[in-house]
Amino acid sequence: MTERKEFRDLADPEKAHAAIASLDLEPDPESVLLAEARGRVLADRVDAELDVPGFDRASMDGYAVRAKDTFGADEADPETLELIGAVHAGVEPDVTVEPGTCAEISTGAVMPPGADAVVIVERTDERGEGEIEVRTAVAPGDSVMFAGADIAAGARALGPGTLLTPREIGLLSALGHDEVPVRGRPQVGIVSTGDELVRPGETLHSARGQIYDVNSYTIAAGVEEAGGEAKLYPHAGDDYEEMERLLLRASEECDLVLSSGSTSASAVDVIYRVIEDRGELLLHGVAVKPGKPMLVGRLESSAYVGLPGYPVSALTIFRTFVAPAVRRAAGVPEPQTETVRGEMAVRERYGEGRMRLMPVGLVEDEGGETLVYPVDKGSGATTSLVEADGIVEVHPDTEYLAEGEEVDVILFSSDVRAPSLLGVGEDDPLLNRLLDRLGTPRYLPVGSREGLRRLRDGVPDVAVVAGPAKRDVDSVDLGGWRREWGLVVPKENPAGVEGVASLVDDDLRFVNRDSNAGLRTSLGNAVAELADERGVSRHDLVSRINGFDRSVRASESPARRVLAGDADAGIGLRATADRLGLGFVPLGWQNVRVHANPKRTEKTSVAALREVLGEANDHREGLSGYDASET
Incomplete structure (x- = not known):
């Protein structure tokens, strides 16, 4: 038997x-051509090595002007400017906008030297003999997409573990990558x-x-x-x-x-x-x-x-x-259905009388329930697609979506899933390394001030805050580190920049950060201290700094301007200056703190981040100007 x-x-x-x-x-991981990368999973972090767009460009058809030349203009009392030429998309400008002049400009065209705003064509009239009547006042930056507004050089573009869908392929294309490292x-x-x-x-x-x-x-x-x-x-x-x-x-x-x-x-x-x-x-x-x-x-x-x-x-x-x-x-995420139902994390107003396909992101709350939040950086921004997980169809008669209202999200792909962690706030090189230690986080470098505002609204899991930002928001401090900040200058510091006083007293071209950045807040405080020493107002000193209001978004962008010869000094970090081979004038040390949404402290990814923060010293090798001990 x-x-x-x-x-x-x-x-x-x-x-x-x-x-x-x-x-x-x-x-083992491998490297593949971008054309063959769809559906693969990134093995390493990809940082932006250039600004996207790489130049200041017009976002509307109209006339490139110096904003101050339009101050006071209105329908009853327009300003008249001399038309000196035209700039079209894909063509290098051959004109310079001097005081009292303007240049015709097409959407997407490079802003000519001297111009800092665009007056849309609908608010102008042509007069004979090459003159343009401007019937509205504009502020610097109006109808302009600045270099790096989409994604800035040095920013964390995509992290390891990211599934490469057509959205990410588009971003990698915009950054010039023809080959990417992927999980085998x-x-x-x-x-x-x-x-x-x-x-x-x-x-x-x-x-x-x-x-x-x-x-x-x-x-x-x-x-x-x-x-x-x-x-x-x-x-x-x-x-x-x-x-x-x-x-x-x-x-x-x-x-x-x-x-x-x-x-x-x-x-x-x-x-x-x-x-x-x-x-x-x-x-x-x-x-x-x-x-x-x-x-x-x-x-x-x-x-x-x-x-x-x-x-x-x-x-x-x-x-x-x-x-x-x-x-x-x-490294492929678990599949999800192509439509998910979730609750609005914030109130969203609309009421424009048209069908709206609202880009939204997903985040899980402390109980694992799906929350939906709107994502919109403008139709020209590639990263809006990377940050969004799908769309919500908003009926034309809808005036607003209430916080807590249930909505159906049409996912961009059945492979889309909510990020393991949603973080917002300051851009920071050490933070990028720590995020790599987590699962599939999504981090939005919106700056300290905006990060705190979003944390106050209850959408993100954590907000990263640098410098003396106001922290009037209910949160749990998970930990942090210190970083050395100051002025990034050309190698060997040919202009002899010594500190804030040099920006005020010398004829230097300076590049600042935007108002949401903790670096800008620290610089503003340093200017205020100098003003107190000299017995003058802060405004007096700010007005003497050539470029104090010339702001860029990401922490590395000012240094890139210095590297390109477009500025004599820029606000930045020692780590950035050393990595790019530039000079550095220290102005102090800045605390960077990670604040958690008090309702999410028990969330698995938040607990994992707390643990990673305790190991921050182990991940700062090669980063100068960092002290990862408790601050």
Whole structure:
């Protein structure tokens, strides 16, 4: 009588998940061409190496002007400016806007030297003999998209673990990348067993009990969907030696070997014997229906999972137990449906009488419920798409969406999922490194002041605040560090810049940060201290600094202007100056603190961030001007 091998004690599903999780399926990272990167997962962080756009450009058709030349202009008393030429998109300007002059400009064209604003064409009239009447006053920056307004040089563009969809491919294209580092795809070998199997396309003899091999192709499709690369092997019969030969060949060439069939306790089901003889059998049988006859083990140099022979059972077990492990190895997120329902995190006004396709982001609250918040940086901004997860259709008659109101989000992709952590606030090189230690965070470098405002509204998980920003918001301090700030100057400091006094007293071209930045707040306080020493008002000194109001968004952008020769000094960090090979004039040390939404302190990712902050000293190697001890 033929001996039968009985099932071992059936494992519960949690043990099966744990057994598969213990197997090493993760391949080495690789580099791929951007044209082949869709659907892949970034292996490393990608920082912006240039400003996007790389120049100040007009965002409307009209006339490039000096804003101060329009002050006081209105319909009743227009200002008349001399038209000196035209600037079109894709053409380098050949005119300079002097006082009392203007230049015709097209949307997307480079702002000519001397101009700092655009008057839209609808608010102007042409007069004879090359003169333009301006019927409205404009402020510096009106109808202008400044260099780096979309994404600025030095900013964290995309982090490791980011799934590359058409949105991210567009951003990488804008940054000039033709090749990107991605997680490797686990190689999965598939072997179907059973003398009765015939491959599709071959002749089927039903009288002999033959059936087409369904599992090889359905499981291969599941592997590809999960982010792996499937490799089909010839089907094995029930002969021990042939089965051993095919399985060992697959184990040499793949990270994971999957077989289907021959996993039950029948005498002819010998595959478990191959695993016991040539590897290690970790599990045989799972308390789940369908799919009880399941094997988990190691075979020579690869992982092994044996799936049931019935196609429905095989696919069910694959999707439940194996696909998550393949996704983890490939860095691919768990799939979601293409539409999700969530609650508005904030009140959003509308009432424009048109259908609105509102870009929105997703974040999970402390209970794991989905919150929806609006995302909109303007139609010209690539990063709006990267920050948004989908759209909410707002009916034309809708005046507002109330906080807490349920909405349906149409996801940009079924692969989209809420970020593990949503952070906002100050841009910082050390912070970028710490974010890399988390799962799939989303960080919006909106500045300290705006970060606190958003935290007050209750949308983000954390806000990062630098310098003496007002912290009149309920929050939990998770920790932080100190960074050295000052003036970034050309190498060797040819102008002899010594500090804030040099900006006031010398004829220097200076580049500042925007009003949301903690760096700007620290500089403003330093100017105020100098004013007190000299017995004058802060306004008096500010008015003497050439470029105090010439602001850029990201921490590295002023230094880039200095590097390009467009400025004599810019506000920045020692770390930035050293990395770019520039000079540095220190002005002090600035505290950087991470404040958590008090309702999210128990959220897994927030707890993970608190832990990472405690290890900040371990991640500042190569960053000068940092003290990661408690401040």
